[in-house]
Amino acid sequence: MRFVDLRVSDDRDTRTTTFSCCLCGSEGALTFDDPAKEGLQYDPRPRPVRHPDRALRLRLVDRLHDPFGHKKAAREDLSQREKPRHEPxxxxxxxxxxxxxxxxxxxxxxVIxxxxxxxRRxxxxxxxxxALDRCFARLSFRCQSVVQRWPTMPPRVCGTRGLLGLEPPERISPNSGIKRVLLWCGRCGWEIYDVRQDQPPWSAYPIKSASERYCCxxxxxxxxxxxxxGSIVPGTEGYRPK
Incomplete structure (x- = not known):
């Protein structure tokens, strides 16, 4: 016991007042310290010193749970990382x-x-x-098809947000060997198919595939x-009905 605040003053004789430990039952020493003394209100140590009997009991319990010491060390027992983390x-x-x-x-x-x-349409x-002067990435489309999932359910408007795709009038065959790029933005929900950087308007804004990308x-x-x-094996594109 580090500090005992005696808020009520009485006529009790402190020479005959004793305290006993709740664990071992031994008699404790009664000391009086200044409450304003540094270190009495808060213990800055991460793990205050425990009673010897309590510490021994905790060690025995840990040994019963892990007799061979195969469990991993707790995070508090590991050494702190001194090397600063690499921020790419x-x-x-x-x-x-x-x-x-x-x-x-x-x-x-x-073509839109x-x-x-x-x-699936x-x-x-x-x-x-x-709408021609609006940004194509900020305009959303809603499906207006009337669907009926089950015979017992009434017909309703689908209302699902559509995936916007910009593509040339004629799609390039997967086995043609022509180098092309598929561009998409997962946040805005749009795709551009069969982009050829050797033809306008992409030839005026070329990018290097190793170090550059387009900005949405x-x-x-x-x-x-x-x-x-291109020179590599052409990738296959899944079946996409017209």
């Missing part, structure tokens, strides 16, 4: 895309294709003139890419 620098340098709006994408010869994951919507015009994040074709 951004791997890719972001560059702007050649177009930002639907009007610029249509002027580049791309929206896919509904719920209905493709559609080519016609955009109003007011919607969220400003990194645009993922998958290179296929």
């Amino acid at each position: 620098q951004p791997r890719y340098q972001l560059k702007p895309m050649p177009f930002r709006t639907f009007g610029e994408a249509l002027a580049a010869g791309l 294709n929206v896919y509904c994951r719920e209905c 493709h559609a080519r919507p016609e955009l109003p003139p007011a 015009p919607g969220c400003g994040g990194l645009v993922s890419g998958h290179w296929s074709g």
Whole structure:
């Protein structure tokens, strides 16, 4: 017992007052210290010293649980890491895309294709003139197909958010050997198929696949890419119905 606060003063004779330990029952020494003395209110040590009998009991319990010492050391017993952690620098340098709006994408010869994951249908919507000046990554499409999952359920509008895809009028065959790139942004939910960097408008904004990536015009994040074709074995693309 490090400090005992005697808030009530009485006529008790301190010379005859004793304290006994709750573990071993031995008599303890009564001491009086200044409450304002440094170190009495809070013990800065991470593990205060325990009673010898209590410490012995804890060691015996640990030995019963792990007699051969096969358990891993606790985190508190491991040495602290002194070497600063390595914070990797951004791997890719972001560059702007050649177009930002639907009007610029249509002027580049791309076609708008929206896919509904719920209905598994493709559609080519016609955009109003007011939507041509909007960013293609920030405009969302909703499926308006009327579906009926079960005969006992009433028909309803699907309403699922569609996956926007920009693609050329004629898709490139997987076995053609032409080098192309598939671009997509998982945060905004859009994809661009069969991107050929040797043709406009991509030839005016080339990137290096090892150190550069396009910047998404919607969220400003990194645009993922998958290179296929060229001198390497052309990758296969899954069945995609028209």
